[in-house]
Amino acid sequence: MTSVGEVMSIGRTWEESMQKAMRMVDPAIAGFQPLPKSNLSNEDIDTVLVKPTDQRIFAIAQGIYEGTYSVEDIHGLSKIDHWFLERLQNIADGAATLKANSLSTLPVVDLRKAKQLGFSDAQIAQHLTDDVNEDDVRAKRKSMDIVPSVKQIDTLAAEYPAQTNYLYCTYHGMEDDVEKGTGGGTLVLGNGAYRIGSSVEFDWCAVSAVRTLRNLGHRAIMVNYNPETVSTDYDECDQLYFEELSRERVTDIYEQENGAGVIVSVGGQIPQNLAVELGASGIKVMGTPPEMIDNAEDRDQFSAMLDRIGVRQPAWNALSDMKSALAFAEEVGYPVLVRPSFVLSGAAMNVAHTPEALEAFLNLAGDVSGDKPVVMSKFIDGAREIEMDGVADGGKVVAAAVHEHIENAGVHSGDATLLLPPQDISSYTRSRVEDMTRKIAKELNISGPFNVQFLAKGSDVLVIECNLRASRSFPFVSKTMGVDFIEAATKVMMGAPYEDMDLPQLGQTNRPSGYVGCKAPMFSFTRLRGADPVLGVEMASTGEVACFGADKHEAFLKALMSTGFKLPEKNILVSVQDSLQDDMVHSIHTLQELGYEIFATARTHAFLSEKHVPATLVRYPDGPEGSPEVSSLLREKSIDLVINLPTSASKELDNNYLIRRTSVDFGIPLLTNPQLVKLFAESLVRHKRGELIGLESKSLFDHYQSETEEDTWSGMSEFH
Numbered sequence: 001m002t003s004v005g006e007v008m009s010i011g012r013t014w015e016e017s018m019q020k021a022m023r024m025v026d027p028a029i030a031g032f033q034p035l036p037k038s039n040l041s042n043e044d045i046d047t048v049l050v051k052p053t054d055q056r057i058f059a060i061a062q063g064i065y066e067g068t069y070s071v072e073d074i075h076g077l078s079k080i081d082h083w084f085l086e087r088l089q090n091i092a093d094g095a096a097t098l099k100a101n102s103l104s105t106l107p108v109v110d111l112r113k114a115k116q117l118g119f120s121d122a123q124i125a126q127h128l129t130d131d132v133n134e135d136d137v138r139a140k141r142k143s144m145d146i147v148p149s150v151k152q153i154d155t156l157a158a159e160y161p162a163q164t165n166y167l168y169c170t171y172h173g174m175e176d177d178v179e180k181g182t183g184g185g186t187l188v189l190g191n192g193a194y195r196i197g198s199s200v201e202f203d204w205c206a207v208s209a210v211r212t213l214r215n216l217g218h219r220a221i222m223v224n225y226n227p228e229t230v231s232t233d234y235d236e237c238d239q240l241y242f243e244e245l246s247r248e249r250v251t252d253i254y255e256q257e258n259g260a261g262v263i264v265s266v267g268g269q270i271p272q273n274l275a276v277e278l279g280a281s282g283i284k285v286m287g288t289p290p291e292m293i294d295n296a297e298d299r300d301q302f303s304a305m306l307d308r309i310g311v312r313q314p315a316w317n318a319l320s321d322m323k324s325a326l327a328f329a330e331e332v333g334y335p336v337l338v339r340p341s342f343v344l345s346g347a348a349m350n351v352a353h354t355p356e357a358l359e360a361f362l363n364l365a366g367d368v369s370g371d372k373p374v375v376m377s378k379f380i381d382g383a384r385e386i387e388m389d390g391v392a393d394g395g396k397v398v399a400a401a402v403h404e405h406i407e408n409a410g411v412h413s414g415d416a417t418l419l420l421p422p423q424d425i426s427s428y429t430r431s432r433v434e435d436m437t438r439k440i441a442k443e444l445n446i447s448g449p450f451n452v453q454f455l456a457k458g459s460d461v462l463v464i465e466c467n468l469r470a471s472r473s474f475p476f477v478s479k480t481m482g483v484d485f486i487e488a489a490t491k492v493m494m495g496a497p498y499e500d501m502d503l504p505q506l507g508q509t510n511r512p513s514g515y516v517g518c519k520a521p522m523f524s525f526t527r528l529r530g531a532d533p534v535l536g537v538e539m540a541s542t543g544e545v546a547c548f549g550a551d552k553h554e555a556f557l558k559a560l561m562s563t564g565f566k567l568p569e570k571n572i573l574v575s576v577q578d579s580l581q582d583d584m585v586h587s588i589h590t591l592q593e594l595g596y597e598i599f600a601t602a603r604t605h606a607f608l609s610e611k612h613v614p615a616t617l618v619r620y621p622d623g624p625e626g627s628p629e630v631s632s633l634l635r636e637k638s639i640d641l642v643i644n645l646p647t648s649a650s651k652e653l654d655n656n657y658l659i660r661r662t663s664v665d666f667g668i669p670l671l672t673n674p675q676l677v678k679l680f681a682e683s684l685v686r687h688k689r690g691e692l693i694g695l696e697s698k699s700l701f702d703h704y705q706s707e708t709e710e711d712t713w714s715g716m717s718e719f720h
Contacts, residue, residue: 005194012172019118149173181257189271190224287448299375480517568640
């Protein structure tokens with residue numbers, strides 16, 4: 001298994017459900033049709049049909065839409081059942097009908113059929129011959145009384161009237177199974193499918209918002225299509241729609257329910273991206289105004305706003321053309337960071353160290369960002385990253401939590417290891433972070449959850465970005481602080497009192513007190529064949545853990561081990577890029593003093609020898625004979641821990657990749673970040689001294705086996 005999430009679409013025909021499901025997987029997908037700019041050759045299509053990938057459905061679409069492949073051709077290569085392929089042919093035939101008409105000439109029967117085949121309004125507009133948009137199609141179909149019916153999932157096999165609140169929309173109905181809402185309900189938009197960048201942390205936020213709404217006496221309406229979530233449990237909300245998180249469908253539901261408002265800020269980036277369009281459609285977006293959300297999400301507008309209010313940021317420039325982009329990079333000096341707008345988990349965000357890399361990254365960012373701005377900024381090497389999770393009311397911050405990344409800037413916040421409260425930032429740095437937060441919250445008139453990310457180096461504190469929604473660290477912050485930030489944010493958005501919640505304030509440094517929380521990422525590199533397990537500015541983790549400890553070393557080591565990381569017993573392999581060796585020799589020496597045998601690749605071994613740190617030389621697969629070969633040691637599991645620290649200046653790219661990939665494939669713990677290695681070495685010293693507690697964990701059944709009769713409060717054979 002390699003997937004990290006799933007969707008559940010419901011319709012009254014397979015065609016309707018299939019097109020819904022494709023849009024649910026990724027809002028950038030219009031439905032069953034070829035991808036934009038796709039130009040696969042017949043040979044490419046044959047290859048994908050025979051050996052399936054995630055692109056197979058789009059190859060089928062191209063073959064059917066272009067008429068170069070029949071249902072029989074595709075069946076012969078893919079062995080997909082004729083029944084499914086014939087349904088896909090029906091969709092393509094529907095698209096052909098649309099392409100032969102303009103909106104004004106399209107017969108009502110064909111427009112209705114297109115909707116029954118699962119075409120969205122935006123998709124229909126795309127296929128028609130005239131220059132129309134989603135709003136034009138919506139207005140036309142509504143004038144023809146082509147509107148979706150709301151149907152209930154029958155959980156009683158039609159033997160008794162179903163009373164469930166499992167609802168979906170379809171164009172195959174004649175009437176609604178539920179009465180139109182009488183008003184007052186608040187829609188909460190969920191997070192959609194679990195994926196890198198949007199997972200259970202946003203489901204926690206959505207559920208907390210729904211529960212708060214119901215506790216406040218409001219009718220809570222959940223819109224989500226993820227069957228794995230708590231938010232789609234039947235008893236969590238008053239009304240549950242298994243439906244698309246799109247402007248079209250949210251508007252349909254809002255009108256059906258006579259909604260009082262929509263909360264977009266608790267489900268991650270997908271609902272957040274709908275805020276401006278929903279607001280423009282006349283829907284009340286609860287909390288921070290949509291135009292302010294646009295101001296924060298649009299990199300160009302946000303950077304200009306920071307300049308206007310006197311909040312410092314790295315040197316930046318909005319991309320206008322390749323020539324000016326290259327000129328800006330030359331002016332500020334490489335490396336530079338490329339940042340698209342309105343994207344999930346740092347998609348297409350990259351650090352460019354050369355003009356050639358910059359050109360490639362800018363082209364990729366333009367494809368991902370579409371018509372949204374792409375901004376470049378100076379990348380600050382060696383800076384610490386700090387985050388502020390908070391809640392504001394009318395531009396005033398009413399709850400605040402400052403936490404720091406262990407890794408320096410350059411690792412996506414979703415992949416970073418977090419410490420709360422921060423352990424290594426000065427009071428000066430913290431005060432600058434808090435002052436900047438106040439200014440940003442006031443200028444954006446924030447009402448609800450928000451997250452601001454900062455860089456700190458020396459006396460400089462700079463803003464990276466601000467998200468006017470719950471961040472993926474809100475559950476961690478809430479549980480570590482002992483107060484639900486989403487409950488507070490929901491009360492703010494609904495105008496309910498929150499003063500009795502004992503929320504942590506800006507300037508308050510004693511929350512939490514007596515312990516430290518550490519959040520560490522979980523990765524699925526073992527499932528992603530060929531992926532390079534090295535971290536960057538685009539998110540790669542698929543989960544997280546959090547642990548508490550008396551100090552940062554105890555909390556960090558607990559969290560690291562909770563991800564499945566096994567502490568080394570004897571042998572450690574190190575391979576460190578030249579520019580990092582001076583800094584890392586201290587940690588490597590510490591590990592050697594703890595009794596570990598150090599194995600090192602050629603240049604690292606030469607440096608360690610020069611610095612009098614004992615190490616055994618190992619060679620790359622293409623290196624000269626005479627020393628152990630590194631990949632063989634890894635395959636034989638003669639190594640307990642791999643420390644591989646590359647930089648943009650690394651020369652042994654293929655060999656370093658081989659080390660990292662082999663480590664992952666053979667289940668050997670791997671560290672690729674200098675700051676993590678330093679803290680790991682420090683923590684291991686204290687662990688060996690017996691200063692840390694709670695690290696010798698065992699399963700319940702292992703505990704049973706080591707028990708004596710005196711240890712138990714029940715019989716030895718009884719469950720306890």
